[in-house]
Amino acid sequence: MKLYNSKHKKIEEFVPIVPGQVSMYVCGPTVYNHPHIGNARPIVVFDLLRRVLVELGYKVHMVSNFTDIDDRIIEKAQNEKISEKDVASRYIDAYNEVSKKLNANGVDARPLATDSIASIIKFIEDLCEKGFAYEKEGNVFFRVDRVASYGEISSQNIEALEVGARIEANTMKENPLDFLLWKVTDDDGIKWDSPWGMGRPGWHTECVVMIQDEFKTNHIDIHGGGEDLKFPHHENESAQCKALHNHDLANYWIHNGMMNVDGIKMSKSLGNVTWAKDYISEFGTNVTRWLLLSTHYRLNLNFTEEVVEQSQNELNRIEQVLHKTEIEFQKGGYQSDSLEMVGMVYEQFMAALQDDLNVANAQAVMFELVKTMNQSLRQRDKDFEVMKTQYNTLKRMLDVLGIDFETVVLSNDDLQLFNDWDAAKAAKDFETADGLRAKLLEKGLI
Ligand SMILES: [Zn+2]
CATH class of the missing domain: 1.20.120.640 (Anticodon-binding domain of a subclass of class I aminoacyl-tRNA synthetases)
Incomplete structure (x- = not known):
């Protein structure tokens, strides 16, 4: 198997850490709304990768999370006067339903960020202890300049990034590129107690910790997600693992391209968002999968x-x-x-x-x-x-x-119709033959 590894910007032979086995993690959705057709692309792409690896004889362990801690979830919960958990579970159900309808049922575990809070706090404490993170007024930041290979996953020019980041520099940060591991807050949103006070974890830490918790290791074969997650999300996931364990989180970083509608990027503000569920009910599982797979996964897919x-x-x-x-x-x-x-x-x-x-x-x-x-x-x-x-x-x-067609099973009556039709044609009785043909057509058999 050959795969394009974003980390090295080239196609490489896939060599698993444990022969015959593959550990694969794909960043899942932030569950504050229904998945749109663009969100369906990684579902299908990574399901195909899993199917191909299984077909090649690998034992694949696939994990994809739900990000259920996010300002957009909190906002929706407050608007609807329900809990964040209720908002998340509504859209987790919606996402699972879409995955099922896309015939992508091979994910072995779907961890929730909210189920990993204790491990996340421990992980941040370890980073602080080793000098890779620091606390400022209850917020904890990661020291980016302590990781020499920072920028490797997303091929970023760190100096250029620093110049850009300085413009909106957070005065609490030692370096404008440092990112939040724990955000202190006294707002009404969901929050947890920690050694640094009440607050919420940062997204980049959640995924690293869920990987450790689910795979029982901090070194997996494949880490996947959309192209838009390369930076900062995947870069920062990778940096935290390198800091704590001296090696990368994954050997292969695989990214799928984005989705455009009639050449324009899909976005809610442009009003060109199609929910995956609506699309699947209109065109069916097979057409949706085929369409999402027909354009090479690394290219942008133009939906027309x-x-x-x-x-x-x-x-x-x-x-x-x-x-x-x-x-x-x-x-x-x-x-x-x-x-x-x-x-x-x-x-x-x-x-x-x-x-x-x-x-x-x-x-x-x-x-x-x-x-x-x-x-x-x-x-x-x-x-x-x-x-x-x-x-x-x-x-x-x-x-x-992952395309599935029902098998045609002829009843005795259907078989009789076919036999009569063949006999009428052989006898050049075209009128009878046409009548029988019409009946077969009506039954959808020809
Ligand atoms: Zn992630």
Whole structure:
């Protein structure tokens, strides 16, 4: 497996820490609203990465958190006069529902930041003790200049950042780039007691601690998230781990591109936000997944009507050949439990995905197979054994992509209709044949 590692800005061979196993953490959403279609992209992208790794024989442990401590959650709770927990749990349910509908059910654990407060406080205490953090009036800051490789994950020029940060310098900070680990507050929002007074933890610390708590280690294989999380979030996660443990948090930092609508960045102020749930109910799971995966995960995905239409057409072609083949098997009374595949075609497909998830090349292999399957269907003397290996191969590919089509099961009446239709055609009784054809069409069988 080859993956683009943001940390080294190049494609690298994936070598896991423990042979045969993969630990993967993906930053989850801040739960103050429904996920929009842009938020659905990392769900599908990292689900595909998980599926490919599993297909390659790895045992994958995947964790994705919920950030349930945030000013926007507090604001919503106060506006609605409910607790922060109620706001968070409403949108956690919404997010889980979207993940389920996207056929992305492989996450092994979904920790909440609020469940890790004790570990977070301990972690910040350790940073203070080792001189990597300092307290000012109840706030605790991380000393960025104590980590020599700061900027590595996001390829930032630290001097340029310092110049920029000085403009809005916080007088409490020793260095304008230092970031908050604990924020003291006496507001009405959710807060916890700590050695530095009542307050809330910083987002960057939450993820590092949830990783430690869930994986029982502070060194994992893959850390993922959207491109927009590279800086400061991932840089700061990484810096804290390097400070405390002298090594990076993850070996591979993987980032997915952003999503535009008709070439414009999706944002609430522009009013071009589409909720993922609405999109999925309109177009279905398969089209949504296919669309989100068709553009290479590192590129920005431009969401247009044409892209939707193209996804629908491509999937129709695949569905049709599968259903036609299933019908031919049943008409011919062919049954087989064989799982044999066309090895070379399957290997080409997997090779494309192993190349930093090159879905477009994998899809091209699929369409070559669809063409071959259509040729098989046109043969007068159909070779069911060959057709079955082709069918198995296509089904397995769809499985790796998380696309699922229902199998057509013909009733005895349906079979009779097909037989009568074939007989009428053979007897050149076109009127009867047309009538039977209409009935089959109506049933959606042809
Ligand atoms: Zn995170």
